[in-house]
Amino acid sequence: MPDDFVENYRAYKQKRVIKQAAREEAKKYSKYANLRIKGSSDEGIEELLIFHTHSIEKGLSHPHFRPNFGKNALTKLKANLEEFNQLGLDKDSFSYQNAISVLRSYKEKHQNMQIETPNFDSLFGNINLASASMMAGAKKFANSLNDGVDFKKVETSRYTQREFADGPLDEELYQEALSMAMKSPSVCNRQPWHVFFTQNKAKIEQLISIQSGFKGYGLPPSLSIVTVDRRAFLGPYERNEPYIDGGIFLMNFDMCLTSVGLASCILNLMLPTNELDKLRNILKIDDAQVMIAMVAVGQPKQQLLVAKSARKDSATIFTEIQ
Ligand SMILES: Cc1cc2nc3c(=O)[nH]c(=O)nc-3n(C[C@H](O)[C@H](O)[C@H](O)COP(=O)(O)O)c2cc1C
Structure with a gap:
């Protein structure tokens, strides 16, 4: 049989396997990914809480602070917290504590700047934020550039x-x-x-x-x-x-x-x-x-042989675009 034919047939068979593997992956992703706004499972709701909490955290760390920012994220966080409560999930969990902590930071930041938060208050007025931890929010960070x-x-x-x-x-x-x-x-x-x-x-x-x-x-x-x-x-x-x-x-x-x-x-x-x-x-x-x-x-051995695994020069993988 000519070599070309064998090579082409092998490539054809591999392409079929690639397509099949991609279909299987897509099927699993579609089945398990969190495709609803609300959580599709106990675990889904925790991930959504983390997602929306983080969005507010980013707003709090923004160099140009926008008073009363994040209406959309706050509304979604409110819905997530309600669903979390309905599911009777553990309020000591990381995702819940993280969420109420970011709400506390949000409120305190506005209070410190003497800014009213009517939208926030209407959403979260009934939650006792004083007991929330300070784990979420923004903090001052000093780079120590020579510590690498x-x-x-x-x-x-x-x-x-x-x-x-x-x-x-x-x-x-x-x-x-x-x-x-x-x-x-x-x-x-x-x-x-x-x-x-x-x-x-x-x-x-x-x-x-x-x-x-x-x-x-x-x-x-x-x-x-x-x-x-x-x-x-x-x-x-x-x-x-x-x-x-x-x-x-x-x-x-x-x-x-x-x-x-x-x-x-x-x-x-x-x-x-x-x-x-x-x-x-x-x-x-x-x-x-x-x-x-x-x-x-x-545990490491005192001495052993390792493969050198030489590396390319970084210049060979670098392209500057003007
Ligand atoms: C995702 C990944 C998979 C790897 N799989 C194997 C493996 O199956 N068997 C093995 O002996 N080494 C494996 N390695 C180690 C690599 O060969 C090794 O990282 C590479 O040669 C660079 O060498 P270094 O880690 O000593 O710097 C793997 C490394 C990575 C990052």
Whole structure:
């Protein structure tokens, strides 16, 4: 058979798989994304609260303050809070506390400037804002521009490590890194991430064998699976955002692991849907979650060989537009 024919046929078959995978992805996104104004589920309403809270937070930090700004966001936040109450959800939750805190900041900012807020009062007059925390709002921030030295050190000393010291993971250090990684930026501060973590040897063995990009290395002491919840996203144009927020979190988490002295290797999940489903089954992860990547984490070896993974010069990826 001529080579050209075989090549073309292979390309044709791959295009069909791409279309099918895209259709499957679109189906899942349509099923789980938050396409209504109100939350479509308990989780949806929390994401909407965070979304509208953040919109008001941005207004509060605006250099040109507009008195009584954000009529639309305030009205929506009011509707979200009502739905939250109707669903009987936990008022100690982050999303609720964050929302009433931003309302308090909004009111106080206007009070401090001696500006009346009739629209705000008619919407939220019945909520006791005095007891809200100060977690949300705007704050003065001083850049300390010469303090980047530590970050430079982490950035230049991070290498993917595929071997680990014997013994269990220091879970305290791991949790410290995870907690630091929560500082990752995300669209409208939605923080749609989840980390599924296992130290179960049998499960790690199964996961590594399905992933198949870690051949020839010993089993890592732990695996973390980073996912993003599709329910955090609100419409058709956000359909790729889970991958962006997920990627940002993944990278930041990896840097945080390095900074606390743990060794790690990110493991891709570029797998056919049926293989991903096997992973989901083992970990009991539902379809609402986008599977971003796994991270093998363990204690660092004293010495090991790492791939150099040389980088291109930044000039080769830079184009200035006049
Ligand atoms: C999304 C992603 C997936 C990766 N998947 C694998 C993998 O499956 N197996 C592996 O050994 N390394 C994997 N890596 C590690 C890369 O090979 C490594 O980051 C790259 O060569 C740069 O080297 P460095 O991390 O040491 O700077 C992955 C990295 C990323 C960011």
